[in-house]
Amino acid sequence: MKKIKVGVLGATGSVGQRFVQLLDGHPWFELGALFASERSANNKYKDEAKWFLPYEMPEEAAEMVVKSVNDAGAGTTENEDIAVMFSALPGSIASEVEKRCVQAGYCVASNVSVYRMEPDVPLLIPEINADHLALVDVQKEKRGWEGFIITNPNCSAIVLTLSLKPLMEYGIKEVRVSTMQAVSGAGYAGVPSMAIMENVIPFIGNEEDKMESEPQKILGTVEGSRIKNAAFTICASCHRVPVMDGHTEAVWVKFEESVSEEEVKKAFKDFTTDIKTPFEPEKPIILREERDRPQPKLDRDAGRGMSVSVGRIRRGRVENEVKYIAEGHNTIRGAAGASILNAEVLVERGYI
Numbered sequence: 001m002k003k004i005k006v007g008v009l010g011a012t013g014s015v016g017q018r019f020v021q022l023l024d025g026h027p028w029f030e031l032g033a034l035f036a037s038e039r040s041a042n043n044k045y046k047d048e049a050k051w052f053l054p055y056e057m058p059e060e061a062a063e064m065v066v067k068s069v070n071d072a073g074a075g076t077t078e079n080e081d082i083a084v085m086f087s088a089l090p091g092s093i094a095s096e097v098e099k100r101c102v103q104a105g106y107c108v109a110s111n112v113s114v115y116r117m118e119p120d121v122p123l124l125i126p127e128i129n130a131d132h133l134a135l136v137d138v139q140k141e142k143r144g145w146e147g148f149i150i151t152n153p154n155c156s157a158i159v160l161t162l163s164l165k166p167l168m169e170y171g172i173k174e175v176r177v178s179t180m181q182a183v184s185g186a187g188y189a190g191v192p193s194m195a196i197m198e199n200v201i202p203f204i205g206n207e208e209d210k211m212e213s214e215p216q217k218i219l220g221t222v223e224g225s226r227i228k229n230a231a232f233t234i235c236a237s238c239h240r241v242p243v244m245d246g247h248t249e250a251v252w253v254k255f256e257e258s259v260s261e262e263e264v265k266k267a268f269k270d271f272t273t274d275i276k277t278p279f280e281p282e283k284p285i286i287l288r289e290e291r292d293r294p295q296p297k298l299d300r301d302a303g304r305g306m307s308v309s310v311g312r313i314r315r316g317r318v319e320n321e322v323k324y325i326a327e328g329h330n331t332i333r334g335a336a337g338a339s340i341l342n343a344e345v346l347v348e349r350g351y352i
């Protein structure tokens, strides 16, 4: 198979670097262009990316000249052979840049929140809702765009939602969740070290809103040209902690009826998927039986960073409640890896 050329918007940032690392040697995709702000444009990637991943910067990317995002989708011919634009831009500029790219005919696979909750935009976790890709046709028809956009969830929402999926069969009434989120989730320049070391910051802008709304859309069902949201409510409290990578979440699920810890464990253990693309982990959910797991340091790289680990499953204090801990890699499963998996599914299903 001839490799498909891809671009990365925001390639020098925290998520952008993950894209560059994960796309290196990808069997289906190859890097065609790297985009960042005017500040980085026209210089080599190795001179502009403040590389902080514990892997060598891929040689090919290191020598590429960074382009300005203003050139992405701007009608120039030089990026014509690119089929997919992965987006890791700040929300403030993503709306305009992503729209321009879609209008220019690209498939945009975005990490950014701006289009996630639009009714005609798939918010995808392929193991859960690949059928939401039906919205691509709705979107193209409604907006008259040449290309199309799909999105992946917020980095905490994806961990929570994957863990909730196997429990849906028992009838979820209400979810409460308290997050412990890694610093890489705030971007390279995100949280000053003086603020986060030896500390916990009990506020992450707009995060609780995303946690309380995205899972309902993802776990919703396709009804004609729209998604009918899942009916349960979510109450979230989000916190930044001094961990480099890996978001950990304490979750309380109240069911419609009594559900035992054993049933919940079995549901996690038995969860499988029919997605079989290169980035799909063997097990999207891994049950950790040890009493002090999951932990970000030990479990974030499970399934090459694409698996969510769950553990400490026990009965809650409230009637019909079970509580557990979930953990996942925020820049892989929660961002770049999720976008790449989404794009793979688009290829497999003939959208690209």
Ligand SMILES: NC(=O)c1ccc[n+]([C@@H]2O[C@H](COP(=O)([O-])OP(=O)(O)OC[C@H]3O[C@@H](n4cnc5c(N)ncnc54)[C@H](OP(=O)(O)O)[C@@H]3O)[C@@H](O)[C@H]2O)c1
Pocket: 009, 010, 011, 012, 013, 014, 015, 016, 035, 036, 037, 038, 039, 040, 041, 069, 087, 088, 089, 090, 091, 093, 111, 112, 113, 153, 154, 155, 184, 185, 186, 187, 188, 189, 330, 331, 334, 335
């Ligand atoms: N970090 C995570 O775990 C995570 C998870 C899920 C989703 N996201 C979302 O992904 C996006 C990127 O997050 P991040 O953590 O990677 O951010 P980041 O580290 O701050 O990187 C931002 C990137 O955007 C570029 N950029 C910044 N301002 C720009 C401007 N005015 N014009 C053009 N380019 C500009 C930067 O280029 P320069 O280097 O040239 O400034 C850099 O490449 C955000 O929307 C975030 O919410 C992040």
